[in-house]
Amino acid sequence: MKAQKAILSVILFILRSAILILVITGIYRLGELSYICCYSVVSDVAVDEIPGKDVSVTLDGDMEAKSVARLMERKGLVKNAEIFHIQLKLFQYEDKLKRGSYMLNTSMTPKEMMKIMSGEAEETEEEE
Numbered sequence: 001m002k003a004q005k006a007i008l009s010v011i012l013f014i015l016r017s018a019i020l021i022l023v024i025t026g027i028y029r030l031g032e033l034s035y036i037c038c039y040s041v042v043s044d045v046a047v048d049e050i051p052g053k054d055v056s057v058t059l060d061g062d063m064e065a066k067s068v069a070r071l072m073e074r075k076g077l078v079k080n081a082e083i084f085h086i087q088l089k090l091f092q093y094e095d096k097l098k099r100g101s102y103m104l105n106t107s108m109t110p111k112e113m114m115k116i117m118s119g120e121a122e123e124t125e126e127e128e
Contacts, residue, residue, distance in 0.1 A: 040079075045109065054105050087110050096119075
């Protein structure tokens with residue numbers, strides 16, 4: 001009887017330890033993924049080094065920000081459509097994008113591309 005209780009206690013200890021290790025590992029992975037995601041959103045990093053590659057992008061008048069983000073990812077201008085969509089919202093360019101054709105470069109940062117597609121970059125060039 002005492003041997004069975006001892007074996008049961010050992011098995012329960014091992015099971016509790018395994019569950020604890022799984023929970024700690026899950027929390028660590030969640031924190032790591034959260035950090036990577038948040039860092040990607042706030043970092044303004046281009047896909048390629050200079051000189052990059054020129055890519056033509058055409059925005060239709062009825063395109064939503066999410067569609068623009070997917071288009072940018074398909075064209076190779078951004079690494080992740082979801083991150084770019086969050087950046088559009090965060091930097092408040094979601095409703096500022098204008099229809100038209102744009103020549104963008106893979107060495108441009110996401111914010112530079114947003115400024116061009118919203119027409120802000122053209123204004124600053126004319127002022128100079």
